[in-house]
Amino acid sequence: MEAALPELPEVETVRRTLEPAVGRRVLGVWTSGLPLRMSRPVDRIGLERAAVGAVLGAVRRHGKYLMLEFEDRGELVLVHLGMSGRLRLVQLREPEVPHTHVVFALDGARQIRFSDPRRFGFVDVAPSGARMREHPALAGLGRDPLLERVGGSFLHEALRRSRQVVKTILLDQRILAGVGNIYACEALWLARIAPTVRGHKLSRAQSDELMRAVRAVLRRALTRGGTSLRDFVDADGIEGENAEYLRVYGREGEPCLRRGCGGTIRRVVIQGRSTFYCPRCQRR
DNA sequence: TAGAGCCTGCGG
DNA sequence: CCGCAGGCTCTA
Numbered sequence: 362m363e364a365a366l367p368e369l370p371e372v373e374t375v376r377r378t379l380e381p382a383v384g385r386r387v388l389g390v391w392t393s394g395l396p397l398r399m400s401r402p403v404d405r406i407g408l409e410r411a412a413v414g415a416v417l418g419a420v421r422r423h424g425k426y427l428m429l430e431f432e433d434r435g436e437l438v439l440v441h442l443g444m445s446g447r448l449r450l451v452q453l454r455e456p457e458v459p460h461t462h463v464v465f466a467l468d469g470a471r472q473i474r475f476s477d478p479r480r481f482g483f484v485d486v487a488p489s490g491a492r493m494r495e496h497p498a499l500a501g502l503g504r505d506p507l508l509e510r511v512g513g514s515f516l517h518e519a520l521r522r523s524r525q526v527v528k529t530i531l532l533d534q535r536i537l538a539g540v541g542n543i544y545a546c547e548a549l550w551l552a553r554i555a556p557t558v559r560g561h562k563l564s565r566a567q568s569d570e571l572m573r574a575v576r577a578v579l580r581r582a583l584t585r586g587g588t589s590l591r592d593f594v595d596a597d598g599i600e601g602e603n604a605e606y607l608r609v610y611g612r613e614g615e616p617c618l619r620r621g622c623g624g625t626i627r628r629v630v631i632q633g634r635s636t637f638y639c640p641r642c643q644r645r
Numbered sequence: 646t647a648g649a650g651c652c653t654g655c656g657g
Numbered sequence: 658c659c660g661c662a663g664g665c666t667c668t669a
Binding site: 396398399400443444445460477478479480481525632633 | 646647648649650651652653654
C-alpha cells in the first residue's frame with residue numbers, strides 16, 4: 362500500500378494544518394531554482410510581490426488547489442501538490458526535507474515549506490478575489506463537492522453530454538474539482554457502478570447515488586485525513602490508515618468487501634491509470 | 646480526444 | 658535495474 366496521494370481530502374487536511382499561520386507576516390521567500398510542473402521555473406519575483414511584507418489573511422482551497430491570501434494585496438499564492446507535493450508549517454529550526462523548492466519565512470520563527478520530489482506540483486501567483494480565475498489553472502475548474510452544493514442533476518447533465526466512460530468523467534476537474542484516481546475508484550464501488558460504463562448510460566437515480574458516493578468517500582477520507590497527517594512524520598502510520606479505509610483501490614485479486622458479494626477485485630487501465638473494481642457487484 | 650511527457654522513489 | 662506510480666498540460 363502506498364501513501365495517500367493528495368486528492369481533495371488530503372489537500373483539505375493540509376489547508377487546516379496551515380490555518381495557524383493566518384495572521385503571521387511574510388518576511389521573505391526562498392526558492393530552490395529548480396523548475397516544477399511542466400519544467401516551469403517558479404516565479405520568485407511574483408511570489409515576493411504577492412507575499413513579502415504582507416500578513417497571511419486566509420488559506421483557501423478549491424478542488425486540489427490551495428490559495429494563500431494576503432491582507433491588502435491584489436495577488437494570492439496558488440499551490441498544487443501534484444503527486445508528491447507537501448506544504449508544511451514548521452518551526453524555523455526544523456531540518457529541511459530533501460526536495461524543498463519554496464520557503465516562505467514568517468514572523469514568529471515559522472516557515473511554510475513546499476517540498477516535492479517529483480516536481481509535478483507547482484507554486485504560482487494569481488490575481489486575488491474575483492479575478493482569481495484569470496489564472497489558467499483555475500479558469501476551467503469545476504465544482505468542489507465539499508464546498509458547494511452539487512446535486513445529482515448536475516452530474517447527470519455532465520454524464521449525458523459526454524461519450525466518455527464514467528470514471529474518466531469523475532476525474533475531469535472541469536466538472537468536479539478534487540476527485541482523483543483513488544477516490545474515483547472508491548466512489549464507483551460505493552455506488553455499485555462499473556468504471557467502464559459510458560457516462561450517458563447512467564440514469565438520473567444512478568447519478569444521484571454516484572454523487573452521494575463521491576461526497577461520502579471524500580468526507581470519510583477527510584475525517585481520517587487528520588489522523589493520517591498526525592502520523593505523517595511516522596511514515597508507517599499513514600499506510601495502515603490508508604489500507605484500512607480503501608475498499609477497492611490497490612486490492613487486485615482480493616475479495617470484494619461488499620457483504621455477500623463474493624466477487625474478486627479486478628484491475629484495468631483507464632486513461633493510463635490503474636482502475637480497481639468488482640466486476641460482480643458494480644453494474645455495467 | 647487520445648497519448649506523450651514531466652519527475653523521483655521504490656517494488657519486483 | 659527497469660518500469661510503474663499518476664495529475665496535469667501540451668501536441669498531433
